[in-house]
Amino acid sequence: MSVLNVNNIICRHGLMTALRGVSLEIHAGEVLCVIGANGAGKTTLMRALAGAHIPDAGQILFQGRDITRQNAHTRVRGGIAMSPEGRRLFADMTVRENLMIAGENGQNGDWTLDRVLTAFPQLVPLIDKQAGGLSGGQRQAAAIGRALMANPDVLLLDEVSLGLSPAAVEGVYASLAEIRDTRVMAMVIVEQDLSRSLAFADRILCMAEGEIKLAGSPADFTKDQITDAYFGIQNEAPADV
Amino acid sequence: MNSPDLQSHLVARRLRKSYGSLKALDDVSFHVGKGEAVGIVGPNGAGKTTLFGALAGSFPVSGGQITFAGDDITHDPAETRCAMGIARTYQVPRPFLGMTVFENVMVAARAGGGLSAAPATDHAAKILEQTGLFALANTPAAALGLLDRKRLEVARALATSPDIILLDEIGGGLTEAELVQLIALIQSLKDNGMTIVWIEHILHALIKVIDRLVCMAEGRVLAAGDPNAVMQNADVRRAYLGSTPE
Amino acid sequence: MFEQLLQAILQGALLGGYYAIIAAGLSLMFGVVRFINLAHGDLSILGALITLSLVQILGLPVLAAIAVMLPLMAVIGWLMHMFLFERAMKGGFLLPILVTIGLGAALQNGMFGIWGSDTRSLGASIGSLAWSSWYLPGGIILGKLPVLIFGTAVIVIGALHLMLKRTGLGRAIRATASDPEAAELCGVDARQVHRAAAAIAVGLAAIAGVFLAMRAQITPYSGPAQLIFAFEAVVIGGIGSLGGTLIGGIILGLSQTLGGLISAQMSLLSGHLVFLGVLIWRICREEKLAHGGWRAGLKAVLGLSSKRRKLASGDLS
């Protein structure tokens, strides 16, 4: 059953078109990884799903209802939560407060402060520290935890491993794997680490220049197909890189 | 082509810039020789645009030193650096929206180029011609499309008669034909002796013009040198693609 | 002499409580909504005049009048934000200033039209509180009203602080202040939070207005002066912290009463001078950081930069 349907959305940033007619379907409980080079439109797609960027055309259906023009906070209350690019924690508030805000304003469910701390044990000693002072990995854990606190049906995670040390990436993905394996919420993950995406996702989506170039199960593609789609090279002479 | 005989023109030593606890620039050293063309690549949030801001004087740095043609310019404001010959473009174009294209370029020619009215008009007209904006000279900048705004960024920077031009992602969003024109323009600037530093995601465009490539990630320089060698560098591939797929 | 000084210090500190209340509203709007409301002082006077009318015309007890007036003013704040400020904020930084100064002019003259030019005071309606004092050893006289006002200020600011720290609304307000979009992504309706902040800010202004009317005479044109005091307290104390606002208010109160020891005219002036001093110091410090040293910074402030410009030699042909 598909929980989220995106039909041919177009998003512009002022004069620049960031998404040129993107359609996709997300099934309940599945993990979808979005990959692609800088400027491919991944973040805009995530923001459009979360309601932070209202599309200029097209339609978004959530559990069959049209939410295209719904604003972000209403979507959070309806069951779509995002950990945005750059984490965007509230720097002068404590980790606990960061988590509580989403808990107070999101859906009710079994993701509570305790459960988030069980899933991300690295946050336990930091719970009353200011979010501004955390390291990259801690921030990411807090940001994902914050999104989980809203008890979403669809969890959107932008740039999961960007800027993290390998150890921190391992930690975050270990926690995410547990959530994935419960198969309760759908996850859409923007991930720069290609092999990580291929290993973690049920499906991958490769974007370039505001369009989906490749979509399907990781097993369906060769490494070259993915790398080419990644750099937006289509049947051109191979790049020098 | 990090040839030692090239006189280093613009040099940044151990630049640091923090926003709160975020280190946008973490000990970045960078140099470009006179007449050289250097490309900068790196993932989002690598600090490329911050480096440009620091070099052009858009904000004070938290530490480090910048010299231009031997002068310490670390604490000079943007306008002084512009008058000395450093011009920049913005990644998201920032035209003066209340003015026409011609007026935008005129301001740069007069203020940054130090020209008086008549020569500035000639200079501005020439640059409008060169950047393909002449037909739009009297159009209000607010009415321009993205592509023309990017052209205007370049035109305005050129109007200040710079020694060195810092180009920030001017190729993004262009069609292949437009990209070819852009590459030709930048190549001609280089042929005329202008020093070029170019941030660009479109690698195949970049590689046609540059002598040297710098790759940044997380506010640091990962690798610098021959473009092909840099792109083969394991750190660089990891920063771009994560670990490469097996 | 020493007694007089001590007396002035006490009075100044107590006066600071009043400034802190009106400044807290301005600071809240500035910190959360990033909006400077130039009609803040006039709204404070409006609150006072409404209370006055409720007491003197309808014969309500003062506390009851305040209880009626406060929700009314909060609703006015909410509606003003909804219909005026939200629109103004979309138009860049010019429009809020233009709109709120226009609003201020409309309020001042409108209040004059309704209530007339007479100076008014609540002093007569609060019985002995207006003039009775405690006599402390050492000849120190402590007015009961200033103590009450200061106490209320501490309670109001403390309550506001607790609200911001401990309640869901408070967390939503702080989150919105720090990053409105991230707050939206956590399910917070940033627009409603802004409206709530405006309502609280106007409520605070109104409380301050009532206190002003209790301890002094007011006219429909008293608002601008209150705005200036509030702004001074906010800048002296540092924007964005309630504790700072209280301290800023106290410093302003102290400078005014201490200045008042010299002459009546020096009272307001010394407050302004302390404010300007803080501002100049802040600017110089910023320039020092930007230019790498006090000397270079000061030169930059004064426009004496000694660097000679070279004209670019590169030309393209």
Next chain:
Amino acid sequence: MTDYSIRPIPQFDRAIIAGAGMAFVVFGLLPMFGSALVVDKLTMLFIYIILAVTWNLLAGYAGLVSVGHQAFVGLGAYMMLRMVEAGVPPFIAIVAGGAVIALIAWPMAAFVLRLRAGEFAIAMWVLAETIRSLVMLDPYIQGETGRSLVVLNAYDPDMRRNTIYLMALVLAGAVIVISYRLLHGRLGGETQAIRDDEEAAGSVGVSTFRVKRIIFVLSAVGCALAGTLWLASAITFQPRTAFGIQWSVFMLFMVLVGGLGSILGPILGAVLFMTLQVIFGDFGVWYLAGLGIVAMLFALHVPRGIVGLLSEKMGREPITMQKLLNPKRT
């Protein structure tokens, strides 16, 4: 290479400029047949024009909204008073009292121009209050009471009225012409560049602080001249009126309603303001409250004012500073 030239001033604009020139001459001859009342009202109109044009220079072109420029109105008047007391002939003091304000505004700019938008606006207001308090410390001013320019009573009333009228006319004309010329030159482009995007302006070589300072000082002098002229026609100097916030409200009203950031706007705004004052002035405070509401409505709904509406009708703005390039294919 395409040949080009700078496009000449359009016919319609030339007609307006010629009309303004003729109006100037007619106004110059008016004292010979106009009644004392008309002369007084027009003197006030010219003062308002000076205020509106200078405030527009600051807010409309440089993007600096000050609600404290009454500081300079009051200071101009005060300077004139002091100069006359020191023996300077009053009609000379009208100009000198205004000009000398540049010496105060120049160092002041060093600090206030470093403040951000809203802070600049209120800090200017605090400065105005501070300066008023300082002026009131001068024993000659006698605190709130103020002082009158009694020397002027020595002159024949008609001669006095007409001289002040002509000076106001000439100064208003000068303020208009100077700001027009200035904005047409290099400074105009630089000022607008700063208003549109200060950082980008710096990056193309505009000395942002220097330009803002020049505009700030000019606007201060303009307001000070309005202050001296106002004192000369009103005779009495009261600190509370001379440094009153109402000057800012008036300037704001005229510029907003006429058209912020246009050449004609403030002049049209001043004429409209004067007209409203003559018609509705008797309604007192309700009239003033109405001004505030109208200013608010214009700011929200007609941000480009009457000139904006005119431009929409005509398809272009009358009397712009726009420089247009005229391509002639060869």
